[in-house]
Amino acid sequence: MPNLKDPTLLREECWLGRGWEGAQETLTVTDPADGRVIARVPKMGAAETSDAIAAAAEAFPDWAARPAKERSAILRRWFELMLEHADDLAALMTAEQGKPLAEARGEAVYAASFAEWFAEEAKRIYGETIPSPSRTSRLLVIRQPIGVTAAITPWNFPAAMITRKAAPALAAGCTMIVKPAEQTPLTALALARLAEMAGIPHGVFQVITGDAREIGGVLTESDVVRKLSFTGSTEVGRILMEQSAPTIKKLSLELGGNAPFIVFDDADLDAAVEGAVVSKYRNAGQTCVCANRLYVQAGVYDAFAAKLAERVGQMKVGRGDAPGVTIGPLIDADAMSKVEAHVADAVEKGAQVLLGGKRSQVGPVFYEPTILTGVTQAMRVAREETFGPVAPLFRFETEDEVIAMANDTEFGLAAYFYTENARRVWRVTEALEYGMVGHNTGLISNEVAPFGGVKQSGLGREGSRHGIEEYLELKYLCSAIG
Ligand SMILES: NC(=O)c1ccc[n+]([C@@H]2O[C@H](COP(=O)([O-])OP(=O)(O)OC[C@H]3O[C@@H](n4cnc5c(N)ncnc54)[C@H](O)[C@@H]3O)[C@@H](O)[C@H]2O)c1
Ligand SMILES: O=C[C@H](O)CS(=O)(=O)O
Numbered sequence: 001m002p003n004l005k006d007p008t009l010l011r012e013e014c015w016l017g018r019g020w021e022g023a024q025e026t027l028t029v030t031d032p033a034d035g036r037v038i039a040r041v042p043k044m045g046a047a048e049t050s051d052a053i054a055a056a057a058e059a060f061p062d063w064a065a066r067p068a069k070e071r072s073a074i075l076r077r078w079f080e081l082m083l084e085h086a087d088d089l090a091a092l093m094t095a096e097q098g099k100p101l102a103e104a105r106g107e108a109v110y111a112a113s114f115a116e117w118f119a120e121e122a123k124r125i126y127g128e129t130i131p132s133p134s135r136t137s138r139l140l141v142i143r144q145p146i147g148v149t150a151a152i153t154p155w156n157f158p159a160a161m162i163t164r165k166a167a168p169a170l171a172a173g174c175t176m177i178v179k180p181a182e183q184t185p186l187t188a189l190a191l192a193r194l195a196e197m198a199g200i201p202h203g204v205f206q207v208i209t210g211d212a213r214e215i216g217g218v219l220t221e222s223d224v225v226r227k228l229s230f231t232g233s234t235e236v237g238r239i240l241m242e243q244s245a246p247t248i249k250k251l252s253l254e255l256g257g258n259a260p261f262i263v264f265d266d267a268d269l270d271a272a273v274e275g276a277v278v279s280k281y282r283n284a285g286q287t288c289v290c291a292n293r294l295y296v297q298a299g300v301y302d303a304f305a306a307k308l309a310e311r312v313g314q315m316k317v318g319r320g321d322a323p324g325v326t327i328g329p330l331i332d333a334d335a336m337s338k339v340e341a342h343v344a345d346a347v348e349k350g351a352q353v354l355l356g357g358k359r360s361q362v363g364p365v366f367y368e369p370t371i372l373t374g375v376t377q378a379m380r381v382a383r384e385e386t387f388g389p390v391a392p393l394f395r396f397e398t399e400d401e402v403i404a405m406a407n408d409t410e411f412g413l414a415a416y417f418y419t420e421n422a423r424r425v426w427r428v429t430e431a432l433e434y435g436m437v438g439h440n441t442g443l444i445s446n447e448v449a450p451f452g453g454v455k456q457s458g459l460g461r462e463g464s465r466h467g468i469e470e471y472l473e474l475k476y477l478c479s480a481i482g
Contacts, residue, residue, distance in 0.1 A: 017055020
């Protein structure tokens with residue numbers, strides 16, 4: 001475990017309504033780079049989840065009744081504390097998730113930005129007046145917090161996926177119970193420690209670790225929990241959607257992706273290579289918006305492949321806390337098996353390995369940054385989210401052909417394309433069936449823009465002015481004055 005500047009950020013207890021709580025049974029937290037146990041956290045279950053829901057319900061009225069400016073100031077303090085402790089948050093993320101330290105620090109700042117943004121949005125939850133159709137009535141709309149909410153989050157962005165939910169929830173006046181991924185609880189618990197330091201009252205923000213199915217079952221079945229925000233695989237999103245149906249919960253689902261990355265003949269190839277690198281290899285390819293399929297127009301295919309290989313060949317595989325490392329470990333052996341299966345399937349069906357294509361010597365869950373050529377739609381990499389540092393290059397001839405291939409998936413989260421043709425920008429942007437599109441860039445995520453997907457990549461949006469609407473209900477008043 002790294003030495004933290006503030007050791008109180010390393011928590012092996014849950015942050016619940018009554019404060020920090022342990023449990024007889026614990027779950028181990030391991031460093032993915034070498035499998036070492038770095039901490040133990042409580043294995044909480046149904047009883048503790050029910051208690052957390054009760055505490056959240058008890059805290060809700062006062063938190064919702066506070067002036068928005070007061071909630072805003074507390075969220076702002078949480079933001080400031082995240083920035084002040086960014087190095088410690090980064091050290092915890094690298095220790096339990098494996099990402100390179102520089103990326104982890106970037107995530108700490110990114111996570112903090114959601115608290116900053118929604119501290120501001122808290123003060124702008126406006127209502128509406130509506131011109132009445134009659135002389136004797138007056139109509140208006142107010143926005144109110146939905147109440148007790150829950151969040152279930154993934155391991156790949158242990159900090160940002162929590163604040164992207166908790167910040168708007170608390171800004172709106174809701175209370176939130178977070179169940180982080182079992183692989184990355186330490187970052188979540190450190191955020192809880194910072195929430196405690198920021199003065200977020202007990203019960204308003206809780207972090208519970210333990211049995212995912214058991215905790216998730218109680219959260220989804222409870223009629224007190226009026227909103228569930230989930231980020232994770234589409235498969236689990238379906239399960240939670242089904243479990244939430246009996247209580248008609250409001251849902252936000254940020255699910256799987258299968259991003260196309262399209263390079264047209266007229267693209268700036270150097271820019272396209274840089275965009276491909278940042279989109280594909282960030283977090284060792286373990287991001288929901290990473291380029292999963294790279295479509296390159298025939299006229300520039302060989303040149304792009306060569307440039308990309310030269311650039312990727314400079315990458316360094318290793319532990320995330322080692323100097324100069326750009327590709328850290330995959331999260332676990334299952335992730336490694338999936339990446340290997342995807343590469344083997346592609347090669348078996350005729351693809352060639354231009355670079356990498358095998359496990360790194362660094363360790364059992366390290367995979368070499370890889371480029372495949374001669375890839376076709378018949379291969380698994382075309383249909384499934386690889387979630388690893390593998391760039392499969394597909395060749396295409398025409399714009400219509402590549403749009404059809406890009407849209408030939410049940411996913412619709414992010415898509416990218418490179419062209420210098422202004423007319424093509426509008427044609428391709430409007431034709432791509434995705435929630436988010438990057439033009440001449442491979443990095444689109446920030447706190448001010450609406451993040452989310454269409455089709456089976458999810459429901460709703462996070463961040464931006466839209467993100468807070470997920471935690472509000474509209475109430476319409478018709479007042480007779482005649
Ligand atoms: N769209 C986005 O913003 C976004 C962001 C990050 C990750 N993801 C997606 O998440 C996936 C990778 O993350 P992951 O492996 O953590 O996903 P996952 O779906 O396996 O797990 C996500 C969370 O759900 C919990 N969970 C799993 N099964 C559950 C159940 N039956 N009941 C209740 N909770 C359950 C896990 O403990 C974890 O906290 C990828 O598909 C990736 O694309 C999407
Ligand atoms: O994995 C997907 C996350 O949303 C990562 S990011 O928001 O694109 O940084």
